[in-house]
Amino acid sequence: MIDFRYHLVSIVAIFLALAVGIVLGTTLLQEPAVKSAQELTAQLTKTKEELRAQIDTLQGREAGNDSFITSVTPDLVSGDLAGQRVLLIETPGSGSAARESVQQVLDQAGAEISGRVTLTEKFLDPKGRGVLDGLVNQLKPVNMVFPATTTSWDRAATLLASALVTTDQTQSGTPNTAAADVVSTFETGGLLSTEGEVTKRATLAVMFAPEKVYEGESAETQAGALVSVADGFDVGGMGTVLTGMAATTALPGDAISAVRDEGEVSKRVSTVDTVDMPLGRVVIVYSLREQLAGRAGQYGVGKGASAAMPVETSATPSPTATSGS
Known part of the structure; x- marks a missing residue:
C-alpha cells in the first residue's frame, strides 16, 4: 500500500x-x-x-x-497667374503656415489675392444643416435652382461661389451686388469669417484641407462637405485646387482622398497633397494654370495621386471664359 x-x-x-x-x-x-x-x-x-x-x-x-x-x-x-485673382479658403484644422507659404508663391506667380474665407466648425456640423438651408433659401436669387439630389453644403457652396468668384475674366475684381449680404449673413451666423476684399470677385480658388483628417462618427460627412465646397467654387469660378498633406493611411475623414474618390468631382477639382514641400507649392500654381485651360488632375505622393505634377503647364487661358473648369 x-x-x-x-x-x-x-x-x-x-x-x-x-x-x-x-x-x-x-x-x-x-x-x-x-x-x-x-x-x-x-x-x-x-x-x-x-x-x-x-x-x-x-x-x-x-x-x-x-x-x-x-x-x-x-x-x-513667374507670370503664370498674371491677371488672375485668387481666393484662399481655409477649413477647420488647416494651418496658417501652409497658407502663408502658398500665398507667397501665388504672389511670385503674379496672382492677386482677393482675400481669405475661413470656414468654421459650425459650417461643417451635420446638426446645422437646417441653418444652412434656411440661409441659402433666404439669400439665393430667384433664378438659382438646385437639383433635388444636392446636399445642404452643395447649395451653400453654390451660393457662396456665386458671390465670391466668377467665370468671366472681365468681371474679376468687381463686386457682386449680392455678395455683401451673403457674406455678412454667413458671418453673423458664425459659419465663416473673412479677410481682405473677398466681395471683389476672384477667378480662381485655393482651398486648404485640414492638417489632420477628421475623426469620429461625423468625419465622412465633414469631408464630404469640403468636397461640396471645393466643387461649388470650381463650377462657380475658373478653377479650384484643394491642397494639403498626404495622409499616411486612407481614412473616411480625409478631404483630399474624398475628392479623388468622387469620380465626377475629380474631373473638375484638382488636388495637390504636397503643400508642405516647396515643389508642391509650385505644383499648386501649375495646377491652377491647368484649371484655367479646362483640365484637372490629382497630384502628389498620396493615395489616388496620378502624378507628381501636371505634364503641361504653359496653356494660356481665354480672357472671356464663361464656364467653370
Whole structure:
C-alpha cells in the first residue's frame, strides 16, 4: 500500500531532478547562449547605425532639393497667374503656415489675392444643416435652382461661389451686388469669417484641407462637405485646387482622398497633397494654370495621386471664359 512517505519521496525526487536539470542547463549552455545574444546585439546595432546613416543622407538630399526649388521658384512660376485673382479658403484644422507659404508663391506667380474665407466648425456640423438651408433659401436669387439630389453644403457652396468668384475674366475684381449680404449673413451666423476684399470677385480658388483628417462618427460627412465646397467654387469660378498633406493611411475623414474618390468631382477639382514641400507649392500654381485651360488632375505622393505634377503647364487661358473648369 502506497503511504504518505512514498508520496513525499516522489515529490522530493521530482524537484531534485528539476534542480539538477536547471543547473546542468545553465552551466552547459551559458557560454553559447551569451555568445549568440552578443552577436545578435552587435548585428542590430550595426543595422541601426546603417539605417541612421541612410536617413541622414536622405534628409540631407531632401533639404538640398528643397533649398534649390525654393531658390528657383520665382523663375518657375513667374507670370503664370498674371491677371488672375485668387481666393484662399481655409477649413477647420488647416494651418496658417501652409497658407502663408502658398500665398507667397501665388504672389511670385503674379496672382492677386482677393482675400481669405475661413470656414468654421459650425459650417461643417451635420446638426446645422437646417441653418444652412434656411440661409441659402433666404439669400439665393430667384433664378438659382438646385437639383433635388444636392446636399445642404452643395447649395451653400453654390451660393457662396456665386458671390465670391466668377467665370468671366472681365468681371474679376468687381463686386457682386449680392455678395455683401451673403457674406455678412454667413458671418453673423458664425459659419465663416473673412479677410481682405473677398466681395471683389476672384477667378480662381485655393482651398486648404485640414492638417489632420477628421475623426469620429461625423468625419465622412465633414469631408464630404469640403468636397461640396471645393466643387461649388470650381463650377462657380475658373478653377479650384484643394491642397494639403498626404495622409499616411486612407481614412473616411480625409478631404483630399474624398475628392479623388468622387469620380465626377475629380474631373473638375484638382488636388495637390504636397503643400508642405516647396515643389508642391509650385505644383499648386501649375495646377491652377491647368484649371484655367479646362483640365484637372490629382497630384502628389498620396493615395489616388496620378502624378507628381501636371505634364503641361504653359496653356494660356481665354480672357472671356464663361464656364467653370
